[in-house]
Amino acid sequence: xxxxxxxxxxxxxxxxxxxxxxxxxxxxxxxxxxxxxxxxxxxxxxxxxxxxxxxxxxxxxxxxxxxxxxxxxxxxxxxxxxxxxxxxxxxxxxxxxxxxxxxxxxxxxxxxxxxxxxxxxxxxxxxxxxxxxxxxxxxxxxxxxxxxxxxxxxxxxxxxxxxxxxxxxxxxxxxxxxxxxxxxxxxxxxxxxxxxxxxxxxxxxxxxxxxxxxxxxxxxxxxxxxxxxxxxxxxxxxxxxxxxxxxxxxxxxxxxxxxxxxxxxxxxxxxxxxxxxxxxxxxxxxxxxxxxxxx
Numbered sequence: 001x002x003x004x005x006x007x008x009x010x011x012x013x014x015x016x017x018x019x020x021x022x023x024x025x026x027x028x029x030x031x032x033x034x035x036x037x038x039x040x041x042x043x044x045x046x047x048x049x050x051x052x053x054x055x056x057x058x059x060x061x062x063x064x065x066x067x068x069x070x071x072x073x074x075x076x077x078x079x080x081x082x083x084x085x086x087x088x089x090x091x092x093x094x095x096x097x098x099x100x101x102x103x104x105x106x107x108x109x110x111x112x113x114x115x116x117x118x119x120x121x122x123x124x125x126x127x128x129x130x131x132x133x134x135x136x137x138x139x140x141x142x143x144x145x146x147x148x149x150x151x152x153x154x155x156x157x158x159x160x161x162x163x164x165x166x167x168x169x170x171x172x173x174x175x176x177x178x179x180x181x182x183x184x185x186x187x188x189x190x191x192x193x194x195x196x197x198x199x200x201x202x203x204x205x206x207x208x209x210x211x212x213x214x215x216x217x218x219x220x221x222x223x224x225x226x227x228x229x230x231x232x233x234x235x236x237x238x239x240x241x242x243x244x245x246x247x248x249x250x251x252x253x254x255x256x257x258x259x260x261x262x263x264x265x266x267x268x269x270x271x272x273x274x275x276x277x278x279x280x281x282x283x284x285x286x287x288x289x290x291x292x293x294x295x
Contacts, residue, residue, distance in 0.1 A: 039273055041266075042266045042269050042270050042273065043270060045262070045263055045266035046058050046059065046263065046266040046267040046269075046270045047059070048263055049263060050262075050263065058263045058264050058266065058267035059267055061261075061264045061267060062267055062268070062271055066244070066249075067249065067268065069244055070244045070245055070246045070248075070249045071246055071271070073160065073243070073244060073245050074229055074245040074246040074247070075229070076160065077160060077163055077164050077167065077228060077245065078224075078225045078226075078228040078229040079225060080164045081164050081167035081168055081171045081224065081228045082171065082221045082222075082224035082225040082228060083221065084164070084168055084171070084172075085167070085168050085171025085172045085174070085175050085221075085224050086171075086175050086217065086220060086221040086224060088168070088172050088175070089171070089172045089173070089174070089175025089176045089178075089179065089220075090175060090179050090217060092109065092172065092176050093175070093176045093179045093180045093183055094183055096109045096110075096176075096180070097180055097183040097184055098183055098186070109176065110176070110177070110180070112173065113172075113173035113174070113176040113177050114173070114177065115173075116169060116170060116172075116173040117170050117173040117174040117177060118170070119169070119170060120170050120231065120233060120234050121233035121234055121237065122233060122234075122237040124166060124169060124170070124234050124237075125166065125233075125234050125237035125238035126237070128157060128162070128165070128166045128169070128238065129157060129238065132150070132157050132162070132165070133157055134151060136157075138150075139151070157238070158238065158239045158240075158242050158243065159243070160243070162238070162239075163235060163238060163239060163243060163245075166234060166238055167228050167231065167234070170227075171224050171227065171228065174223075174224060174227065175220055175221075175224060178216075178220040178223065179213075179216055179217060179220050182212075182213055182216035182217075182290060183213070185212075186209055186212065186213075190204075190208050190209075191204055191208075194207075194208055212290075213290075215286040215287070215289045215290035216286070216287070216290045218282075218286055219282065219283040219284075219285075219286030219287045219290065220283070222279045222280070222282045222283040222286070223279070223280065223283045225279050226275075226276040226279035226280050226283070229246075229272065229275060229276055229279070230247070230272060230276050231247065232247035232248070232250075232251065235247055235248060236248055236251060246268060246271070246272055247272075249268060250265050250268045250269055250272070253265030253268060
């Protein structure tokens, strides 16, 4: 018997142009034009005055009581919507992926989540004003048929609670989309092994499922936090200037007539970039940790 061996020539190191970079070139150009260059522009502008001279006044301006209050309110709204959206979204995703529901529930939920997670800005603000405003549909029907006046309880759609509820509309679907792949990664053999060893549902979730899922859950909540912290169109269209949050204060500094100070606006934007950047970095780290844990 004759055996023939075919040897492939080794690739020469450094020889030829790697054309695979062309596939990511559009992304690199997009990131440079709409992420890196604007961020660098903000960093430079945050340390300049109107004459273009170097100054620390804008950074010191971030310690003003009004600015700190805006950051604190934005932090609370982002944290509340991230926590509420994370818990509700996880339960919905678990029911659709792991629950024994009709087969049509899952694709319907995923389709709705894909649409609702991108529904924001002026249309979303108008929808909530038409639903939960003082003369909104739900408010009017509850007053007419149930004798319940929602606004007599102190609720206002233009308040912290109202804006948080509005944010939940796109936070919950986003959580469903993010955490569903992690739930799909739970192997049936793990549950079967737990049952064979005499474990209950509590033991399975306490010692198997949640230790595997917690990086994905926490990372998704960090992403929801960053998503809410940077939202401006919905908040401005819904509350105008009645709620002192960072995006609206930033808009007032850049485009306003009374509080016009663009360089302070750059400093405010830089602070938002830092906060959302840290949140996104935490999400990326937790996501990589989750992927390593499932391998």
